[in-house]
Amino acid sequence: xxxxxxxxxxxxxxxxxxxxxxxxxxxxxxxxxxxxxxxxxxxxxxxxxxxxxxxxxxxxxxxxxxxxxxxxxxxxxxxxxxxxxxxxxxxxxxxxxxxxxxxxxxxxxxxxxxxxxxxxxxxxxxxxxxxxxxxxxxxxxxxxxxxxxxxxxxxxxxxxxxxxxxxxxxxxxxxxxxxxxxxxxxxxxxxxxxxxxxxxxxxxxxxxxxxxxxxxxxxxxxxxxxxxxxxxxxxxxxxxxxxxxxxxxxxxxxxxxxxxxxxxxxxxxxxxxxxxxxxxxxxxxxxxxxxxxxxxxxxxxxxxxxxx
Amino acid sequence: xxxxxxxxxxxxxxxxxxxxxxxxxxxxxxxxxxxxxxxxxxxxxxxxxxxxxxxxxxxxxxxxxxxxxxxxxxxxxxxxxxxxxxxxxxxxxxxxxxxxxxxxxxxxxxxxxxxxxxxxxxxxxxxxxxxxxxxxxxxxxxxxxxxxxxxxxxxxxxxxxxxxxxxxxxxxxxxxxxxxxxxxxxxxxxxxxxxxxxxxxxxxxxxxxxxxxxxxxxxxxxxxxxxxxxxxxxxxxxxxxxxxxxxxxxxxxxxxxxxxxxxxxxxxxxxxxxxxxxxxxxxxxxxxxxxxxxxxxxxxxxxxxxxx
Numbered sequence: 001x002x003x004x005x006x007x008x009x010x011x012x013x014x015x016x017x018x019x020x021x022x023x024x025x026x027x028x029x030x031x032x033x034x035x036x037x038x039x040x041x042x043x044x045x046x047x048x049x050x051x052x053x054x055x056x057x058x059x060x061x062x063x064x065x066x067x068x069x070x071x072x073x074x075x076x077x078x079x080x081x082x083x084x085x086x087x088x089x090x091x092x093x094x095x096x097x098x099x100x101x102x103x104x105x106x107x108x109x110x111x112x113x114x115x116x117x118x119x120x121x122x123x124x125x126x127x128x129x130x131x132x133x134x135x136x137x138x139x140x141x142x143x144x145x146x147x148x149x150x151x152x153x154x155x156x157x158x159x160x161x162x163x164x165x166x167x168x169x170x171x172x173x174x175x176x177x178x179x180x181x182x183x184x185x186x187x188x189x190x191x192x193x194x195x196x197x198x199x200x201x202x203x204x205x206x207x208x209x210x211x212x213x214x215x216x217x218x219x220x221x222x223x224x225x226x227x228x229x230x231x232x233x234x235x236x237x238x239x240x241x242x243x244x245x246x247x248x249x250x251x252x253x254x255x256x257x258x259x260x261x262x263x264x265x266x267x268x269x270x271x272x273x274x275x276x277x278x279x280x281x282x283x284x285x286x287x288x289x290x291x292x293x294x295x296x297x298x299x300x301x302x303x304x305x306x307x308x
Numbered sequence: 309x310x311x312x313x314x315x316x317x318x319x320x321x322x323x324x325x326x327x328x329x330x331x332x333x334x335x336x337x338x339x340x341x342x343x344x345x346x347x348x349x350x351x352x353x354x355x356x357x358x359x360x361x362x363x364x365x366x367x368x369x370x371x372x373x374x375x376x377x378x379x380x381x382x383x384x385x386x387x388x389x390x391x392x393x394x395x396x397x398x399x400x401x402x403x404x405x406x407x408x409x410x411x412x413x414x415x416x417x418x419x420x421x422x423x424x425x426x427x428x429x430x431x432x433x434x435x436x437x438x439x440x441x442x443x444x445x446x447x448x449x450x451x452x453x454x455x456x457x458x459x460x461x462x463x464x465x466x467x468x469x470x471x472x473x474x475x476x477x478x479x480x481x482x483x484x485x486x487x488x489x490x491x492x493x494x495x496x497x498x499x500x501x502x503x504x505x506x507x508x509x510x511x512x513x514x515x516x517x518x519x520x521x522x523x524x525x526x527x528x529x530x531x532x533x534x535x536x537x538x539x540x541x542x543x544x545x546x547x548x549x550x551x552x553x554x555x556x557x558x559x560x561x562x563x564x565x566x567x568x569x570x571x572x573x574x575x576x577x578x579x580x581x582x583x584x585x586x587x588x589x590x591x592x593x594x595x596x597x598x599x600x601x602x603x604x605x606x607x608x609x610x611x612x613x614x615x616x
Contacts, residue, residue: 067586067588076586076588077586124457125456125457139553141449141454141456141461142452142454142455144450144452146449146450146454146553146554147450147555148433148449148553148554148555148556149432149433149555149556149557149592150555150588150591150592151555152555152586152588152589153449153551153552153553153554153555154553155552155553155585156552156553158549158552158585159467159549159552159553160469160545160546160548160549160583161468161471162471163469163470163542163545170585170586171585172583172585175585234471237468237471238468240468241466241467241468243461244461244463244464244466244467245447245454245456245461245462245463245464245467245553246454246456246461247455247456247457247458247459247460247461248456248457249457275468275480277463277466277476277478277479277480277483278375278384278385278460278478280375280384280458280460281460283458284457284458
């Protein structure tokens with residue numbers, strides 16, 4: 001039997017057809033998330049476009065950027081798609097294709113992907129963090145995905161790390177995402193330049209992003225190095241807290257900002273080691289980077305479709 | 309068959325004999341934690357003293373204040389008993405009584421007790437917090453206790469809520485326990501008095517504790533009310549964070565400090581509602597106080613012994 005995996009991201013809708021085993025897709029198609037037709041119609045057409053000729057699909061797995069309830073099959077909120085609030089997407093897809101369909105939040109699904117086919121293979125207690133335009137996460141504890149009663153848990157990016165700190169995209173202050181995400185790193189540099197600090201980026205005319213901060217840091221720009229140290233310090237402290245709560249054997253860092261490499265990872269490790277309350281938590285523990293790259297959403301949705 | 313439950317606390321070692329069903333013990337015995345003989349010998353004698361005449365015991369459940377590995381049956385550290393570091397307690401008890409024995413951390417075990425027989429009956433996603441000399445916790449997610457790879461997770465009292473904040477008993481700064489535990493509430497008042505603030509307690513000769521602060525607050529003492537507001541604000545923010553991570557349907561507050569009632573609970577609720585990122589997290593959610601009182605340790609160890 002085949003499986004279809006769907007990844008609904010901020011810029012692309014992607015669908016892929018997978019065989020019974022392994023993680024090599026036989027077909028992958030992608031279209032932009034925003035378009036003229038309604039997103040749900042375009043998504044259904046996209047799924048149809050990867051449907052196998054023999055019509056045999058065991059299950060469809062949907063990974064969606066947003067707040068979703070996997071048990072009810074409902075999207076509460078998809079920030080990238082305006083008219084998907086409270087959309088019963090599982091019912092809609094199942095009705096159209098007459099095929100069992102399962103739903104998950106994109107970061108939770110990505111955690112499943114890294115667990116079964118990526119950096120987390122063989123681990124039973126795993127935390128996946130994606131450091132990108134936001135900070136998303138997926139938690140596997142004792143071989144089960146932790147999502148909570150309505151499926152909207154595992155939001156480690158929305159844990160307060162600095163009371164009354166910078167404003168987060170969610171409207172609260174001082175969340176991890178408001179300090180360690182890509183835009184937050186760029187904001188740190190911009191604000192310090194505004195206060196008169198020197199930087200290669202001081203006279204940059206295009207809006208700053210984490211990539212530019214990373215490049216400047218590699219050229220020795222002190223402010224930009226400091227920005228990564230600041231983000232890394234809070235991220236490391238947060239990971240220490242996560243160790244105290246989940247006692248995992250692995251934390252996997254994914255997302256675009258992790259491409260900055262040692263600039264981010266070194267201060268994270270220093271902060272983690274400083275803030276962990278007992279060396280017992282570092283026993284058999286590894287901090288590592290994600291392996292699946294931009295396939296993680298599809299592969300994760302595949303793992304979801306196949307069942308844990 | 310009978311079950312034996314054992315609660316190793318800071319001041320008492322307690323053992324109880326329970327029948328097959330319910331939570332009414334047929335015998336309970338208690339001795340001080342510290343004594344002349346070695347604690348392990350006194351504990352084994354205590355268990356023997358509640359052993360039933362028909363010799364039929366299905367399983368022994370041990371709830372122990374400290375860092376323990378339930379899977380290995382080993383105590384890493386029991387802060388109240390000096391010579392129990394790395395003690396293979398399950399092996400020792402099993403050998404002496406030839407009876408299957410299971411081990412858990414006291415707060416985790418208390419969560420099991422409140423879940424099966426207390427305030428959490430019927431819930432599948434539950435967080436239990438005990439606010440006492442420390443802040444302990446137990447987490448049940450989708451009907452399973454979360455303890456992590458070596459069993460030392462679920463330490464919600466050791467999550468950073470105020471970077472570089474007050475010193476915690478564990479040696480880190482700014483943990484929830486360092487702000488919202490009983491001694492931390494008393495320390496807040498003492499420090500503010502030291503800075504010259506007026507209070508009924510300013511000329512108190514005995515060392516302050518949370519009970520005295522609570523009594524003074526009830527008499528309208530502004531500083532003492534402020535101390536509970538401060539502890540409650542951080543506790544509420546922390547609970548909001550826990551909602552984002554575990555999306556539970558209930559948070560149960562236990563421990564001595566909760567006897568201060570509305571003094572603590574009101575600021576907790578205000579802070580929780582202010583800090584939660586979406587009303588979805590408060591859907592079907594209750595914040596409540598524990599029901600089992602000082603039986604919670606024994607009843608929890610009983611639930612552990614019977615198996616989930």
